[in-house]
Amino acid sequence: MGQADTLIAIEKTEVGYHEGFSNGHHNNHQKFSPAVPGLEWSQNQSWCQTFQSWAFQQAGVKSLAPVTASCPAAVNWYKSHGRFSYYPAIGAMVFFGHSGGEHVGLVYRYDADFAYTIEGNTNANGSSEGNGVYLKKRARRDSFLYGYGLPHFTEGIVTADPGLKNKPGYTYMAVASSRESVAPPMAEAEEALPWVSSQQLAWAASRPTAEEQAAGNGGGSAADDVALVQDALENVMGVAPADPHSVFEAETQELFERFRMEKLGHPEADGHGVPSTQELAELGRQSELFSVRAGSSPAAEQPWVSLNQVVWASTHSAQEEREQPGGDASPKADVALVQDGLRRVMHTDVTDERGIFETATQGLYDEFRRTVLHFSGSDAVGAPGEQSLTELGQRAGLFRVHAGFPAGGTTDGAGVEAMGQIHPTQVTFHRCTSEGTLEDWIAQASTVAGVRASNFWVKGFRTAVARESSGNPNACNLWDSNARTPPGFSKVKDFGDGYRLHEPIVRLNGALTHFQCSRGIVQCIPQTFAQRHAPGTSVNIYDPVACIAAAMRYVRSRYGVAVDGSDLAKKVQQFDPNRPPHGY
Structure with missing residues (x-):
């Protein structure tokens, strides 16, 4: 060359x-x-x-x-x-x-x-x-x-x-x-455009301004991708969104919804919610400004890394890690991917044994959080969290993250109840578009919540769902005493259906709402949903399976409901069709 x-x-x-x-x-x-x-x-x-x-x-x-x-x-x-x-x-x-x-x-x-x-x-x-x-x-x-x-x-x-x-x-x-x-010229292929990540756009579209700005910008960040999308919207729609450049807020959401309806021909009923990969790809094509990938590498089917396996490895000795069985489902396989991601992003070799999470891996991971993600204080040290691990996987283009546990693993004194638990700030508020019946969702939730499927659970949740949300997985209560933002939290961009007392339902379309609103098909607040989150389920509070599973784990823990739900109606009045409604 x-x-x-x-x-x-x-x-x-x-x-x-x-x-x-x-x-x-x-x-x-x-x-x-x-x-x-x-x-x-x-x-x-x-x-x-x-x-x-x-x-x-x-x-x-x-x-x-x-x-x-x-x-x-x-x-x-x-x-x-x-x-x-x-x-x-x-x-x-x-x-x-x-x-x-x-x-x-x-x-x-x-x-x-x-x-x-x-x-x-x-x-x-x-x-x-x-x-x-x-x-x-x-x-x-x-x-x-x-x-x-x-x-x-x-x-x-x-x-x-x-x-x-x-x-x-x-x-x-x-x-x-x-x-x-x-030499005799040949037709040149069209020049490659920069990539935007639909995952990062979905993250930005569902987070408040403060979180987006706290995440920073630079190569590979959500801010970079949002800026390109805003430029593309201006190019295609002839008007710039009034939001700050690189921040995906209400004005960008509104202009994207106009693009859906006016340029893609979507009916108004389908014109809302977080941008999809297909919609972004069409915006990139029409503007000629970017191409779209799902994660951080074009069209890659990336392997999964278990957050809880990595956390387990980071809190156990090298000897205990080595004693774990091998294979794709072992903590060692996940740790090896994390080490490869650190090498790629930090341009530094990890000196620990491959697949073993010890001092050198921990030190480099902490440096990644400080220098790349700009975390500080206690957020920049200790066991990996879902946000930082997801960012590492996306920036390295090597893996995706889920919250499952290793087969046969333990929670070391935290008990089965802690499995799957997430931080409340990791909860998302995307609109549910899942198809299925309530009975289907209850059956799936029973499996992931670790309870025994039975008619007791079905009858109880039929009653509670009718009382809590009238069967709407996207219900968001904007008026009761829960509808506030406690200290330490921020308002969130919500894509559910807002309910106000004696007023029509309003589709929120990303409007900022109080963090602690009761949401979903059985009206969990985010803190409870996070604490009782079932491993392997969505972190979207509007996902009916995840919401029902969290509620199952909650009533089991708080009220001591039996594993088959046989005493659910007796112990929790809101689930009893023979008694009047009562909050739970």
Whole structure:
């Protein structure tokens, strides 16, 4: 690979990178200034030229461009070296604005009418606030485009400048897509677009602003993906959402729902809720701004890692870990995937034995939480949590996370009741679209809750469900004493059906609601749902199986209901059809 192609490849790997975000705006804080000796001072300033200086340094061709953060200085440097042209070239720096002093990019191909570029500190929608690294398509004859700096590559340079046709070191091509295109050109495949993760978008669409902003931004974060979706919505719908850039709130949700109905033809009844992978893929196609993946690697069927197996391994000795049986379902298999993820994300070897979670793995995991996820205090140390483990799997593109326990494992004194327990902030509030009957859901819940399926459970839950939610899995009580946000929690974006006293039901569509509202088919509050969450079930409180299973575990624990539910109606009045309703 020649110097030009190496340079282009390095810059393309940065496509999708975004600068920092604070106080409702991008802030020019990025990774390139500190990495270029002599340009450290340029942090928090416009960085389009700094990105180019960094890329030339990374490609080992630092001497072929000026080390500067100034576009005018770079223009003058190329002019003084006799390497400036008004025609594009492969690997050329392209300058924009008055005398080329306002912006810069790098040309990776050109045709008769356009130069195709990689640019830092720009955006997808043409506004003045740059935010990241993008691929751009620039009209060659646009008055904003000033000219080109032609690096003196060892292999020479391919250019459209007819005045350089017969000069050594230059190869004239009216149209070119790479240095290799001096051979008979072949049709070039459409340039790869940056990826967005439908999982990360779903997370952002169901979290309050404070959580989204606390998660930070940078390569691979939800903020990056939200920014691309907002740019795409502006591109396709002709209007920008009023939410802060990179934050998925009510205005972005509303504009996405307009896109569903106006561009995808969905009826209004189906136009709500978290963006689906298919809808995002269509938005990316129509805007030509991104492609969509489910997790952090395109179309990958990733293996599962059990959160509780990893937690078990992190709290047991190496000897106890080694004594566990092998196979895909063992803690060792999950720990090995976590170690591989840490190597990939942190670029550091894990010195513990493969599959054994000991001091070195713990130390690197803590560093991942501090430096990548920006956790602090007690959140950045100790056994892995579901949020950080999920983030590691997505960023590494290696695995997905569920909350199951190893076969035959124990909870070490916490008892069976603690199995599956999650933190209340891990509960989600997505709209339920599951099909099935109440009897189906009760049967499935019986299995995962560890109770014996029986008509006692069916009769009891038929009664309670009718009283609690009228059979609506998406019911959210907005008026009773539970409808508040306790200290330590934040309001949440909710996609259920809001019930107010003596008022019509309202579809919430992501509206901010109090955290502690009773929700779901048997009206659990999130704290109870989290504490009694059944292992292997959804963390969505509106999932009927998960909600019923949590309620089963709750009445078993609080009221001592028998495993077959034979005394359910006797011990819990709300489940007894022969007595009046009574909260439980």
